[in-house]
Amino acid sequence: MMAETVERLSEVAKQVTGYVYPNDVEVQWSILIVLYPYLTGLVAGAFILASLVKVFNVKAVEPTYRLALLTALAFLLVAPIPLQAHLGHPERAFWIFLAPNPTSAMAMFGFVYAWYLMVVLLLEIWFVYRKDMVLYARQTRAPLRWVYKVLSLFSRDVSEPALQFDKKMVKGITIIGIPSAFLLHGYVGFIFGSVKANPWWSSVLMPIVFLFSAIVSGIALVLLLYMIITPTRGEKIDMPCLDTMASYLFYAVIVDFSLECLDFVHRLYESEESIKILSALVFNKLIVSLLVMQVLLGMIVPFLIMVIIKLWNIDEELRKLLYFVSAILIQVGIFSTRWNVVIGGQMFSKSFRGLTAYKMELGGIEGLFVAVAFLVLPFVVLWVLTKLLPPWGKPEEATAPAAS
Amino acid sequence: MNRRRFLQQLASWLVSLGGVGAIAGRQSATASVPEHPETKRFGMAIDVDKCIGCARCMEACKTENAVPPEPFFFRTWVERYVIKEDGEAVVSSLGAPTGQHMEVAEEKDRLRSFFVPKLCNQCEHPPCVQVCPVRATFKTPEGVVLVDSTRCIGCRYCIQACPYGARYLHPETKTADKCTFCYQRVTKELLPACVEVCPTQARIFGDTSTPASPLERVRRMNKIHVLKAHLNTDPKVIYANLDGEVR
Secondary structure (H helix, E strand, O other), X not given: OXXXXXXXXXXXXXXXXXXXXXXXXXOOOOHHHHHHHHXXXXXXXXXXXXXXXXXXXXXXXXXXXXXXXXXXXXXXXXOHHHHHHHOOOHHHOOHHHHOOOOOOOOOOHHHHHHHHHHHHHHHHHXXXXXXXHHHHHHHOOOOHHHHHHXXXXXXXXXXXXXXXHHHHHHHHHHHHHHHHHHHHHHHHHHHHHOOOOOOOOOXXXXXXXXXXXXXXXXXXXXXXXXXXXXXXXXXXXXXXXXXHHHHHHHHHHHHHHHHHHHHHHHHHHHOOXXXXXXXXXXXXXXXXXXXXXXXXXXXXXXXXXXXXXXXXXXXXHHHHHHHHHHHHHHHHHHHHHHXXXXXXXXXXXXXXXXXXXXXXXXXXXXXXXXXXXXXXXXHHHHHHHHHHOOOOOOHHHHOOOOOO | OOHHHHHHHHHHHHHHHHHHHHHHHHHHHHHHOOOOOOOOXXXXXEEHHHOOOOOXXXXXXXXXXXXXXXXXXXXXXXXXXXXXXXXXXXXXXXXXXXXXXXXXOOHHHEEEEEEXXXXXXXXXXXXXXXXXXXXXXXXXXXXXXXXXXXXXXXXOHHHHHOOOOOOEEOOOOOOEEOOOOOHHHHOOOOOOHHHHHOOOOOEEEEEOOOOOOHHHHXXXXXXXXXXXXXXXXXXXXXXXXXXXXXX
């Protein structure tokens, strides 16, 4: 292990420019830490899309409501795995729960995560699906029947007052859920934004920029999933739903882009001590990932596409194609945003005099293949969830009643 | 107000006043008598003008503290500054690998040059202690910031939070590591290894709470500066004769 690390660092050292503190040659947070804010951002964004239906009464996006909730759950379940895998001592991670340091933003992760998973997502999904689970438990055969019985916590009441109570609970949880989703991703932004040693991270805007980029990425993901899943199930895409989702995506992109521009202008105008090294960072190390992928492909192109859609009356098929392309570009852009924050923030030394390099491995726990696996895993989890709790159709229509 | 009620209220006032008095008295008592009168407060002064860049401190530190010998892991290091005629600073670190694009100042361009030893600044307000999620990094009663390597989970948040680049992830233990002021030595009345071997006494170690210590003498006799003062970390490693180019 030691020999590998030294060999890797020797390679990196050759690419160092200027003067970096000797301990700063190594980029400590790898691609796995890039995944973490990306995945949690998708969770927060998908949940906020779902809450549009229940709290803000946006009926048009109702067809994606359950899919958005399950997407949020699937990604939330996977989000902490790359963090765990990145630790030097994963077997000691439980100390974060047992003896957390109250002044550490990272220590709060356990509590924010547990709150969001247990109090918000699982509870809301349970109330949304309770009736369905009770009916599935009646209609399916063992052993699936037992699975549904356990999932529904052995509840059997599907009377009208009980269903009304479910509805009331869902609304209540969603109202708590919106600030919780803000907290979940805002706090991830705070983990970076509160590091005063690092001028690339240290910004009061960081949690807010994270939040809006989360909303952008979450809506874009559910839009993509909806556009892929609906035709494969032989159904027609609900155009008003798609248009409304795209509108919200458009507004979120505008806010996100404005915030990022504000951050940029503010830094440039203040021109503090770090401005030289940050400019060197952007123009030497982040030209492709920041200027091309994040700003041009991830922001400006999708923004222009959506402006065109708003201004001109474009026919349905072309509109679908344009939405699809925009959503993919936005995903690429937001992933690049996370990359530029996490990796970019470590590529300059705190000496403010030099740049180091990040050499991503292919294999190994912190390598590209593992990272891709962690990106695919939430979709596998989502597939299992949709098999168990189909977000479309009603159980009466979906399954024939069991013989009993 | 009847008499009974008056007496009841009077009694409750007296009890609360007594409580406030007791707390105030306790506070003034703790203010005048230190809780651990024997506890020292360690600090280090570095006289930049005395450093000759021999790097013996770096060597002694690696030997004393079993720091990996490879040039990517340092508890202490010495920076070499060359200020050119045009004012530009060319910086390198002794013993550390230099990149391919490293600039070397020509002899004729040199205006002045000097060496600056660096190490953990043992901050009074350490960002590393603040961010450690499991309290593996902590401050001892003597003010020394240490890492409990049996508790550290290797998340590296402290390495990100340190403004001085003083921490690294130990490639074998997979935990954060940094200068401890040679805690194993200084608690036995010995000097830190780097101070012990310095041939020019450029490093002065001592107790900041003793006015007669050599450290306090440095503070009296010199203009003192600390690194990155604007970050409000309040370092206990202080520099005499520091150049404005040093970060």
